[in-house]
Amino acid sequence: MKFYLLFLLLLNPTLAKTISLKRLVPNKYLTVEIVLSKGLRVSSNCQKSCLALIHSKQRSLKLKKNSIGLKGHPASEICHKVGGKNIILYDDLKNQYDYCFFTKDQSYINSWDLVK
Amino acid sequence: MILFFISLIFSVAEGSIYQTVGTRYKEVGQSVVIKNMPAYRTQDGLGLCYAAATTTLLDHFYCKEKKIDCKSRSNDERISLLSVAGHNSYLGDEIHVGGRPAKILNNIKNKILNNKKPFILKEKCAPYESLMLEHYAYRDRNGMAQTAREQAAGWYFLKNIFDNKYKNRDRNTLACTIKEKLKINKSLESIIKTLDAFIFENFVYQVLIDKGCLSQESSYIDIPLFENKNYPDHDKEKSVNYTLGIEKLNNLLLNKIPVQVNICANYVVEGETAKKNEIMGDACSGHAVVVSGMKKVCRNKNDCKTLIKIHNSYGKDWQDNHNEGWVDAEPILKASITGDFRNSFNWIQPVGKTLENFKVRRKPKRTKLKNKKYIAPALIKGRQCQGTAYA
Numbered sequence: 001m002k003f004y005l006l007f008l009l010l011l012n013p014t015l016a017k018t019i020s021l022k023r024l025v026p027n028k029y030l031t032v033e034i035v036l037s038k039g040l041r042v043s044s045n046c047q048k049s050c051l052a053l054i055h056s057k058q059r060s061l062k063l064k065k066n067s068i069g070l071k072g073h074p075a076s077e078i079c080h081k082v083g084g085k086n087i088i089l090y091d092d093l094k095n096q097y098d099y100c101f102f103t104k105d106q107s108y109i110n111s112w113d114l115v116k
Numbered sequence: 117m118i119l120f121f122i123s124l125i126f127s128v129a130e131g132s133i134y135q136t137v138g139t140r141y142k143e144v145g146q147s148v149v150i151k152n153m154p155a156y157r158t159q160d161g162l163g164l165c166y167a168a169a170t171t172t173l174l175d176h177f178y179c180k181e182k183k184i185d186c187k188s189r190s191n192d193e194r195i196s197l198l199s200v201a202g203h204n205s206y207l208g209d210e211i212h213v214g215g216r217p218a219k220i221l222n223n224i225k226n227k228i229l230n231n232k233k234p235f236i237l238k239e240k241c242a243p244y245e246s247l248m249l250e251h252y253a254y255r256d257r258n259g260m261a262q263t264a265r266e267q268a269a270g271w272y273f274l275k276n277i278f279d280n281k282y283k284n285r286d287r288n289t290l291a292c293t294i295k296e297k298l299k300i301n302k303s304l305e306s307i308i309k310t311l312d313a314f315i316f317e318n319f320v321y322q323v324l325i326d327k328g329c330l331s332q333e334s335s336y337i338d339i340p341l342f343e344n345k346n347y348p349d350h351d352k353e354k355s356v357n358y359t360l361g362i363e364k365l366n367n368l369l370l371n372k373i374p375v376q377v378n379i380c381a382n383y384v385v386e387g388e389t390a391k392k393n394e395i396m397g398d399a400c401s402g403h404a405v406v407v408s409g410m411k412k413v414c415r416n417k418n419d420c421k422t423l424i425k426i427h428n429s430y431g432k433d434w435q436d437n438h439n440e441g442w443v444d445a446e447p448i449l450k451a452s453i454t455g456d457f458r459n460s461f462n463w464i465q466p467v468g469k470t471l472e473n474f475k476v477r478r479k480p481k482r483t484k485l486k487n488k489k490y491i492a493p494a495l496i497k498g499r500q501c502q503g504t505a506y507a
Contacts, residue, residue, distance in 0.1 A: 024191070024243065024245050025299075026299040026301075027301075072159060072160060072161035072162050072163060073158070073159060073160070073161075073429075073430045073431075073434075075430070075431075075433075075434075076158075076160050076161035077161065080161065085248070085269075086160055086161055086248070087160075087245075087248055088158055088160060088244070088245060088248065088431075090191060091432065093155050093187050094155040094187060094189070094190070094191050094194070095155040095156045095431075095432035096155070096156060096157050096158045096431050096432060097158070097431050097432050097433055098158050098160065098430070098431045098433060110433055111433075112431075112433040112434060112437060
């Protein structure tokens, strides 16, 4: 029973640690709240369902030969394959993160979570 | 079934040249890690790894020489990756997909030597995000409807504008489209002028780089003169192997110099498994990374590995997923030195600086004694001086 409760707690995205990242849009930064939902790093508007989570289930790991290197990195390619747009988010230390963005519902998922 | 899963795990592990080690491996001896490295970048969907790696080297060099905390700067104050990419050609002012870090460093150094401004701009003058467009619908040369769902649709958007610039005589409309789509802070007149470019790569440079910034001293980075070096020098060093490579790398890191390493990073991911990468030949997919640390880890006496800290241009998540970038040195260096690369390692150092030669401590030869105990010759000699011998 204890393990079951713990399991439920871990699955609950509202209890997961929220990370604030920033997105550069012309001349300003937008804040994007990232939460852990079902083991995936998604934007906080993905509490129940969103395109980012739907596409994470259809993730395609099939990459063509020579698909990295001169063409960019694999996470970015997979994001575009599932219909998202790979965008760059920043943390407070100015480190850059790849997030797959879905314009329709403004949801985000970590692009590398699509590769795993 | 169990064997199937085990084979799956190994095949996945073999697929990438970035191999992390488990927690069973413990650090032994002293590690070397270069401090004050700049924040992690991502090249996103563009083949600009060469520029990202070079920018990391230049960023670190600038912070070190100017004695500033690299991570304390705002994003706008960092060196612009696109601006650095513009130095890949001899004449400059062109942004290519794919390039050579050694060439960029040489071009920048020569410009500084000739008292020309190297035109290394701050990020605010050439933001990388300009190229990260939404999916872009267009008609190709044959009039067929296409959608650039590929990575970095901004690149395809510009390519299409450039290829069709003679068909559409209304240059004002074209300039407006560029300004609106890429959301760049440029006057329409200056965008119209970019349409005169003869080569696409020059057109990209002109569109993305804010030339107005070049007249403002606060907008460019004043990089001190440096010496750019590389290894192996193929004219002098004919045979370089993993051991020599790791010694060279270790020596540079001990001198607090981060090293840009060219590698063949190709791997094939099919379904849930991955095939072993093909290092040589056409399958080599050139990639550039920066190495900023080295350490030795051991699981037991007979199982030790050398790890290097990779500063990749795949973003912070890649670093987190790969043990903060600490990966096995062997596949990386083999993919570098044995790959078809001249000058696998590139680095920059202050002018006139002589590097200290840190000799790698090799294990002393052990002498077999009668009672099967092994004692290093140096120790035996020492004891003999005191009149005592092991028996």
